[in-house]
Amino acid sequence: MDTEAVRSFVRAAELGQLQQAADELGVTQQAVSKRIAALERELGVRLFTRTARGVELTLDGQAFLPHARSIIAGVDRAVTAIRPGSRALRIDVLGLRSAQAVILHDYWRSHPETELDVVTLRVDDPRTAVAAVQAGDVDATFRTITDPAALPRDLRMIRAFDSPLELVVGPRHPLASARALTPPQLRGHRIWVPGIAPRSEWAEFYDQLTTEFDLRVDAAGPNFGNEVLLDTLADSADVGTLVGARDRYIWPTSYDLRRIPIVNPTIAYPISLILPRTAPHPGLRGIINHFGSLACLPETTWLPSWAATPRRGDGDITSHRR
Template sequence: MDTEALRSFVRAAELGQLQHAADELGVTQQAVSKRIAALERELAVRLFTRTARGVELTFDGQAFLPHARTVVAGVERGIAAVRRESRALRIDVLGFRSAQAVILHDYWRAHPETELDVVTLRADDPHVAVAAVRAGDIDASFRSVTDPATLPRDVRMVHVLDFPLELLVGPAHPLASARTLTPAQLRGHRIWVPGIAPRSEWAEFYEELAADLDLPIDGTGPNFGVEVLLETLADSPEVATLVGARDRLVWPATYGLRRIPVERPTIAYPLSLLCRRADPHPGLRAIIDHFRGLATVPAPAWRPSWRGR
């Protein structure tokens, strides 16, 4: 069934004049008449009777009108959903406590007129995010593909920010009283990052970090969530972990956890954005500029090799 015919029928019924409907739809009265006539032939009923004042619905037209309105409204909602300039910018973040989500929230608070739809894909492999970008399920994703040669031509990866990592320890840990630490001072201390997922960007990040800086990264055990990790750190004199400097972490005051900057070199985690190469969402440029305008990581800094690819 022709949706333009349905739209012409609905507007003529609401306005009571074929000419008024034509003016609103930006077509001729003859075009509206032909559309409605074709609709009547398809339905095998008369929808209007002509009067001196214009047109009036028949009983069949009155019965058909609410259903036609529903169809037209559904089509208009569908069009709005795929027209990037008229819908919210859909961005995937690794987690709602992650630094990327925190910075994105800061941007939105400064620009509350921006329509954002923030989601998190339940996938560790960044190529899942690439597929979602290509399919139009999301406009962009804060993920990194460590081998850009595997990216399809219609998707690009834009580096937006490096953010420093900090050591997070409990009050009984031997490093808890330090104001700053160097990577060399972390050697010999267990750095627990549970649930490092194969094929994830952070798996490669921690593998290179352990090899280059000779750090004991322990990825054993399942990931039971942030709360369990924080509770473990609070009770342990031996376990530490690494967290992003902007990650949003909250714990009870009784835990006494310490976040300690790591310097000389700073451990820098590269943050990239995956998006379509052609016709990106118009709101994306301002987001990229905001992230790139933030403070850079203090030098000297260690970055994974794929940061420069």
């Protein structure tokens, strides 16, 4: 069924004049007449009768009108749902328990009028997420292209915030009683981070981290999810893992897991936001400004090479070093 023919029928029925309907729709009266005639042929009924004052609905037209209105309303909602600038702001996060999602939730709680669609692209290669921004599938992605020269010219990448890392261990781990740990204290301990994907930004992060502090990061085995990882930590006397301080994890109280900050220096994972260089979704402005309200990290913070110095954003959207 031609939805524009249905729309023409609805406006003609509401206005009682084909010419007025045509003027509203930006077409000729002849076009409206042809659309309605084609719709009548498809339905096999007469929808209008002509009068001296215009058109009036037949009984079939009266029966069809509320359904036709529903059809048009549904089409309009569908178009709005996918049109940049009018649909909800769609942002890709690495996971719904990640620091990125937590910060977006904090922002939304303060600005509940924001129409926000938080999605997770199941991809490890940041270039795939970048392609989704270019295609308009998402308005922005919390990913990092560690080589600025590899970022497409029609996109910009801003420094959103830096996420300090914590060590998570079970109650029998030798470091479980520590209130804070320095990177040298982690040496010799097995840090299990399963599923580090080659070519991912976090693979490069862990390569630099282990080289800098002579740490043992074990990426063996597939990633079966947070629940399996936490189960393993609770039962182990020698395995720990690294998580972001803002990452949200939930486990049974019987696990008695410990989250221990890393200090002197703090180890931080830099999180960037990639968005279109021109005409970004207007909802991004408030979220980007929100990054500036996040608490600053200590001066003694280790960051990987691509984020060792502050970055500046373009135009009136700037990045923030946290």
